[in-house]
Amino acid sequence: MYVYILRRLALIPLTLLGIIAINFAIVQIAPGGPVEQLLAQLRDTAVAATARIGGGESMETRGGSAAAGGNDSAYRGAQGLDPAFIAELNHQFGFDQPAYVRFGRMIGDYLTFDLGKSYFRDRAVLDLILDKLPVSISLGVWSTLLIYVISIPLGIAKAVRDGSRFDVLSSAAVIVGYAIPAFLFAILLIILFAGGRYLDWFPLRGLVSDYWIDLSWPARIADYFWHLTLPVTAMVIGGFASLTMLTKNAFLDEINKQYVVTARAKGLSEQRVLYGHVFRNAMLLVIAGFPATLVSMLFTGSLLIEVIFSLDGLGLLGFEAVVKRDYPVMFGTLYIFSLIGLLLNLMSDLTYHLVDPRIDFAARV
Numbered sequence: 001m002y003v004y005i006l007r008r009l010a011l012i013p014l015t016l017l018g019i020i021a022i023n024f025a026i027v028q029i030a031p032g033g034p035v036e037q038l039l040a041q042l043r044d045t046a047v048a049a050t051a052r053i054g055g056g057e058s059m060e061t062r063g064g065s066a067a068a069g070g071n072d073s074a075y076r077g078a079q080g081l082d083p084a085f086i087a088e089l090n091h092q093f094g095f096d097q098p099a100y101v102r103f104g105r106m107i108g109d110y111l112t113f114d115l116g117k118s119y120f121r122d123r124a125v126l127d128l129i130l131d132k133l134p135v136s137i138s139l140g141v142w143s144t145l146l147i148y149v150i151s152i153p154l155g156i157a158k159a160v161r162d163g164s165r166f167d168v169l170s171s172a173a174v175i176v177g178y179a180i181p182a183f184l185f186a187i188l189l190i191i192l193f194a195g196g197r198y199l200d201w202f203p204l205r206g207l208v209s210d211y212w213i214d215l216s217w218p219a220r221i222a223d224y225f226w227h228l229t230l231p232v233t234a235m236v237i238g239g240f241a242s243l244t245m246l247t248k249n250a251f252l253d254e255i256n257k258q259y260v261v262t263a264r265a266k267g268l269s270e271q272r273v274l275y276g277h278v279f280r281n282a283m284l285l286v287i288a289g290f291p292a293t294l295v296s297m298l299f300t301g302s303l304l305i306e307v308i309f310s311l312d313g314l315g316l317l318g319f320e321a322v323v324k325r326d327y328p329v330m331f332g333t334l335y336i337f338s339l340i341g342l343l344l345n346l347m348s349d350l351t352y353h354l355v356d357p358r359i360d361f362a363a364r365v
Helices: 002-029 034-053 059-068 083-093 099-110 125-160 165-179 182-193 217-255 258-265 270-288 290-300 303-308 314-324 327-355
Strands: none
Touching (some): 034 083, 125 217, 125 303, 217 290, 217 303, 270 327
């Protein structure tokens, strides 16, 4: 097993290299970039200033004046700007170098976890990620744990009571949870419990209160979970349905197999059959989905929740970086996301082995 772990760890850098290379190539052909974003901001600022100074001048006149001073720049919106200024912007962002040179420099920096500096935030990317990481970890970890704590017992109960009234009623709740997105549940929770219309029991902004540092440690923990209650609840309600049905179907499939009939014929109790034989085999499918569930909750599923509850996490950071074409933040967050995902996949394989020692990945070629 140790050889398998070492082999998987050795493959992580190659996998990361492939992920970064593919996305780097896509970015090179995608329209728009940080220089165009900056030029658009300068153009909008200039238009607004011109409108304030000489509001009587028509847009056509201003556009014609800008075009008259045009240059040979490849960027849209660069008309009327000094070519030396455009060249300086390209040098500042590093676009005066060939793509392969920029890619090689970026990969070399990533080997030492130097993720560069944000184009528009004037901060190191690693510092930004470390600042946002507690929010995403809080949402992702607690949501995933609660989803598994709720879904696995519920799925087992549904499988054991298949076709009963409990199964039908719980299936209705599961269908509702599956059909309604998490962000709609978040809005409903705000209306009901965060001062939207009825009760004002929970805060609507931030991970902790402004006075958190002045609280005692028990009060800090209580304040932390007080702020997390609504966003985590919204994510759990929107995410437990699939895992519940997966657990139920996995147990039903195992319960109907011949070895279960044989175990019952030997006189074993139902609890012994269920948790001594069925559980180990049925849980393999459930464990297989753990990395995907956690990664989804950490980075993608929490994006709208972060926006709705004003939680500044990695999901929001990555989304804003894509919109603004902040390439260092884009690739830095992608690098961290991919690294965490690969490590979680390795943890999933190790959990497979812990649940069922008969599974030996080291024996695979």
